[in-house]
Amino acid sequence: MVGRPIVISGPSGTGKSTLLKKLFAEYPDRFGFSVSNTTRSPRPGEVDGKDYNFSTVEEFKKLIDDNKFIEWAQFSGNYYGTTIKAVQAVAEVLKRTCILDIDMQGVKSVKKTDLNARYLFLAPPSIDELKKRLEGRGTETQESIDKRIAAASAEMAYAETGAHDLIIVNDDLDKAYKQLKDFVLAED
Numbered sequence: 001m002v003g004r005p006i007v008i009s010g011p012s013g014t015g016k017s018t019l020l021k022k023l024f025a026e027y028p029d030r031f032g033f034s035v036s037n038t039t040r041s042p043r044p045g046e047v048d049g050k051d052y053n054f055s056t057v058e059e060f061k062k063l064i065d066d067n068k069f070i071e072w073a074q075f076s077g078n079y080y081g082t083t084i085k086a087v088q089a090v091a092e093v094l095k096r097t098c099i100l101d102i103d104m105q106g107v108k109s110v111k112k113t114d115l116n117a118r119y120l121f122l123a124p125p126s127i128d129e130l131k132k133r134l135e136g137r138g139t140e141t142q143e144s145i146d147k148r149i150a151a152a153s154a155e156m157a158y159a160e161t162g163a164h165d166l167i168i169v170n171d172d173l174d175k176a177y178k179q180l181k182d183f184v185l186a187e188d
């Protein structure tokens with residue numbers, strides 16, 4: 001059964017991707033991610049509407065002006081973003097429950113739409129442990145780690161306002177996964 005969209009957020013390095021990977025592996029047909037829009041050119045083999053919704057800069061800017069995006073950003077000269085329509089398409093076309101992995105700004109933006117989403121916040125056991133995970137992942141420069149840690153406190157403060165339906169502390173991975181599963185598999 002297709003459920004309401006599920007928004008998962010939490011500081012970078014908390015373990016969102018790790019947990020979602022487990023979830024998608026266990027339930028390959030039940031959940032889906034929305035297809036992003038981009039102005040970059042398709043790479044060989046990429047399919048429009050499947051890998052990305054490819055568009056021109058003019059089309060993309062029009063979508064921005066018309067408030068069609070939940071979030072968008074510019075990286076190395078190209079625009080990328082998630083539209084409200086792309087989230088709806090996961091339920092309507094793919095018949096799957098859409099999972100959105102987004103930051104605090106994205107959460108605030110989804111709350112302004114009529115997507116009727118459910119909100120899950122994944123918290124690290126501590127900022128020290130978060131630092132260790134980001135260092136251990138080996139994907140970030142020191143500058144990037146510092147930036148992520150600074151953003152983490154704003155994310156945590158936002159979670160303290162009660163903006164989410166559930167907060168899971170990702171201390172023990174198996175325990176956190178069980179809590180995540182209970183939340184995402186609940187009908188409402």
Ligand SMILES: Nc1ncnc2c1ncn2[C@@H]1O[C@H](COP(=O)(O)OP(=O)(O)OP(=O)(O)O)[C@@H](O)[C@H]1O
Nearest residue numbers: 012013014015016017018133136137170171172173
């Ligand atoms: N419960 C846990 N205990 C210890 N390490 C963990 C736990 N959960 C995740 N990790 C490790 O922490 C690191 C960060 O996890 P992950 O990449 O899933 O974070 P993320 O929230 O998806 O970050 P980003 O928002 O930057 O994509 C990874 O190296 C992962 O293996």
